[in-house]
Amino acid sequence: MIELFSAGLEPPVFWALIAVSFISSFITVALGIGGGALLLAVMASVMPPLALIPVHGVIQTGSNVLRMAVLIRHVHWPPVALFLLGTVIGVACGGSVVVNLPPGAIMIGVGGFVIWSVLARPPAWLSRLPLVTGLISSFLTMFFGATGVFVANFTKSLNLPRQSHVASHAAFMTLQHLAKVLVFGILGFAFGPWLGFLLVMILAGFLGTLAGRLVLTRLTDTSFRRALDVVLILISIRLIWMGLRSLF
Template structure:
């Protein structure tokens, strides 16, 4: 298949990702966004689990971060009139510092550690109970 270099798809997908896998990831990204909108949580973990089975560990964290950034910016753009700005501004500085420090650490992680961490996160997010202060009753 030569369609990858003939148009804009080569920009969208990593070079080592099969075209069918890219289409699957686009579909799962849409499904994950729907899950998050409908349930409030879970779409990112769903996408992360599927991405871990289709992508190299070196590309997993940065690509997932970019996908989540785009999804969340789009959702924020839709709801911009309803945003309460003081908490957003308070978290912005810490978020920027965390992104810089987290990116520096993520680059040096061995691929096996990335896959184990992703698997542990997905399992934990499925079976763990929320902290008492987050429970409704």
Template sequence: MSVEALLGGFDPIVAIMLLGASFVGSFITVALGIGGGSLLLAIMASFLPPAALIPVHGVIQLGSNLSRAAVLFRKTHWPPVAAFAVGSAIGAGVGGSVVVNLPPGIVLIGIGVFVIWSVLARPPAWLSRFPLLTGLISSFLTMFFGATGVFVANFSKSLRLSREPHVATHAVLMTLQHGLKIVVFGMLGFAYGPWVGFIAAMIAAGFLGTLAGRSVLIRMSDHGFKRALDVVLVLISLRLIWQGIGAL
């Protein structure tokens, strides 16, 4: 595979910046539990064609979450996974086949407000009782807005897991969701071929970030982890609200 393919046709400086963003994104997600996918999406949006942004980001996130799930596999909390997978399949299928007229700004503001409320109050009880519904809603939204890890993180948070099971379970759920999204985009005709080299390089950089982030995760106390997670969730949610206001 040529160097040009690995760089995705980007200027070398831009490509290095994107690879660095993949590393940092995975590091943040492992160390803090959430945030890296949204960060990576925001940076990629500045350089990738709009039509390629969501599907390419989805494959990279699949690789990142799959590596994270593999590294922490034994810590996964399995009971909600099957129902979440069923909901995700329904949500991704509906999202890929229906033209959505809801203004993106309204969706972004709604998610941001919901997440902040979940951080400041107790996570809604229904989140832990209805993994199928959580999977359906988040997978539907990810077809249009890409990074719904914040939404899924609130479901994981409602399970009241310690830091490593939280990160492991979230990684498994997001692996399922991104995998389904990739399949649906492929069925809709998106050509992944030209992006294979770039995607592989981004996934490799993300895997290194996963290994580095895990070394931080295992040294962090549960209290410190949850406080850091809340701060990251609020900051990302404020960014979503700001983006939503701008879109409107």
């Protein structure tokens, strides 16, 4: 039975990834960000490199769709249309680039920008230009995969209550990951052999979302923002370290 869902992965690896999918969704809902990068880092150590970004993109699409559905009444809709437009442009540009950008340089750039935004004040343009944020983050996601940490700074700049932050971030990331998956499909990636695995991973992520929502409702806005800042900085430091290692 497990062969129908494991996509050829060894059973210990398969069950470990299911557990990480649950944990990553729990972290994303409870703290606002971090789960996608955590899942990507674990998947990168056990999955075929060519499958990593497209498979991770489908899992994140499913997880964010279900997360948004659970918190749909809290979504802040005004910037969504412009973010979508930027997303379409960004993934189209990313998918058309023949020469891969150095992944290490992208990691360092994203990590440095996020740390600056957290320790300083999110730049004013970030809340005014959802199209630009969608374009940049969606271009980067074609190479880097998990740019939720970048989009989280845009969402944070909107100064939303904690439930609205999580719900709106899920809406933005749904659009971004869905567009990325469509482009990978057009470029010829075969998702068929991974369908059972994707289904189980998305289900595990949904259970993590439900568990994380119980924690989210018990946090105050102040404690939520403090926890979010800590998570953003830790993830960014890791991104910079990984980028430096890959370059040098």
